[in-house]
Amino acid sequence: MSLFHFLLFLVLILLVPLSSEESVMDNSSDRQNGSTFLYFAYGSNLLKERLQLKNPSATVYCVAKLKDYKLAFGNHKGLASQRWHGGVGTIEHSPGDEVWGVVWRMNMSDLESLDRQENVKMGTYSPVEVNVATSRQDLSCRTYIMNSCVYAPPSPQYLQVRSPARFNKSQKYGFYQESVMDNSSDRQNGSTFLYWQQPSNLLKERLQLKNPSATVYCVAKLKDYKLAFGNHKGLASQRWHGGVGTIEHSPGDEVWGVVWRMNMSDLESLDRQENVKMGTYSPVEVNVATSRQDLSCRTYIMNSCVYAPPSPQYLQVIVMGAEQNGLPEDYQDKLRSIQTNKYEGPLPVMKELEKALKKSKRKDRRDSV
Missing domain, CATH: 3.10.490.10 (Gamma-glutamyl cyclotransferase-like)
Incomplete structure (x- = not known):
């Protein structure tokens, strides 16, 4: 399984301000009055564009890690995913390990859609509450764990959605390249x-x-x-x-x-x-x-x-x-x-970098269209 386990020490940058995690307690009144909830994603929903396909309210809240768990791939009762044609992500208890992911803040109106995406009614995944750790505090979040998981490797396409090297916006979130043993x-x-x-x-x-x-x-x-x-x-x-x-x-x-x-x-x-x-x-x-x-x-x-x-x-x-x-x-x-x-004097190398950064941003915008 280690061939498919990913390295995810995450922080937000450039497109998502670093202050996001520092302001992790902002808007807590929305959660207290039940209008929003926190969702911890570790699989394909790391990618904003993937999550927002069916859950438009999702916004990045912070990055966090789930301690004493590890990432695994498989299928519910061994039934291959028709959507992904391979194993899909889940987490399982594993003392000493950790799983990095993104905490999303979502409107309660998207909860049913999220459960449907995870096939909760069919028993594929079960929603659970987990405590994830940031550098400032612990957060209680909703996440999903597969039932009756039979291990199976993911498809390249599923792996690609989780991989930053192929999605520039995701790379701005600091997602590490997950194919560390590839090539x-x-x-x-x-x-x-x-x-x-x-x-x-x-x-x-x-x-x-x-x-x-x-x-x-x-x-x-x-x-x-x-x-x-x-x-x-x-x-x-x-x-x-x-x-x-x-x-x-x-x-x-x-x-x-x-x-x-x-x-x-x-x-x-x-x-x-x-x-x-x-x-x-x-x-x-x-x-x-x-x-x-x-x-x-x-x-x-x-x-x-x-x-x-x-x-x-x-x-x-x-x-x-x-x-x-x-x-x-x-x-x-x-x-x-x-x-x-x-x-405080001029540095020619900084002008070179500014040009390169602008070029990179323009490419990011083109790739996101």
């Missing part, structure tokens, strides 16, 4: 490699400026390291006008970052971006951890680092990347608290 043959035959990065290359538009093949693979953490900022031999970065990111060994700490799958053709470009030939950074292989497995990835560590605070612009790019890819919120808060050098 492993590409790596085995040497045509691609995995690159784990935590500073400015967290932002897709930043990395793809010079490395167009980069695609999000998953989110992972590097244990026993910490994030640091500085300059090689104390020489200030002309590009960023301040310290730039590196990692250093620190037992007990951890650094969150994004694993990118890249074509080998971009390896030279990536090394050049990190000034490997000049000795600024050295490429290293590290083992990063997801919730299901460890991955061996390429990353870079600065040589002869002299500590220096980053510029506000450099930190902004890091935070944008963390939001875009849904790093844990407490880690995002930690990033935002980093002190900068308060540099």
Whole structure:
């Protein structure tokens, strides 16, 4: 089953403001008077467009995790889904595991429609109340658990609906790419490699400026390291006008970052971006951890680092990347608290990024039509 289990550490970004979770207690009067309810989705209803097909009132409330449960796929009594032609999602009790999902706020008028979608009257799913955890509080939500589940793998189409890499709007919610073990043959035959990065290359538009093949693979953490900022031999970065990111060994700490799958053709470009030939950074292989497995990835560590605070612009790019890819919120808060050098001058690289971001947004709008 682990082949089909997904990695979902979720946060909201760009199209859905990060303040959503912080305002999770807003509009609570609507729930108290019974006009709305909270629904925790973990399967195909992660995708807004899918949920709103029959439930137009659904709006993103926050992202949360359900502890001591795991995600599974199957069919009620082994009867294959005629809609999805494969196993569909459910959850089952599993101490120590967790399932990430989206909490939707919905009008009570959509409750019957939601039950109908889950075939409650036919006994396929049963509605249950679960307590899900955000970074601020626990929430009581409605969700659904399959009855008499017979395990079966999902269809590619069902998997696609849950996958952010193919739905740009969903990716803005920070959904991790769920096919983390897919395309492993590409790596085995040497045509691609995995690159784990935590500073400015967290932002897709930043990395793809010079490395167009980069695609999000998953989110992972590097244990026993910490994030640091500085300059090689104390020489200030002309590009960023301040310290730039590196990692250093620190037992007990951890650094969150994004694993990118890249074509080998971009390896030279990536090394050049990190000034490997000049000795600024050295490429290293590290083992990063997801919730299901460890991955061996390429990353870079600065040589002869002299500590220096980053510029506000450099930190902004890091935070944008963390939001875009849904790093844990407490880690995002930690990033935002980093002190900068308060540099206010122009940075040409920011203009490049602004153009790339506008281009990305235009593409998102076209894809959503």
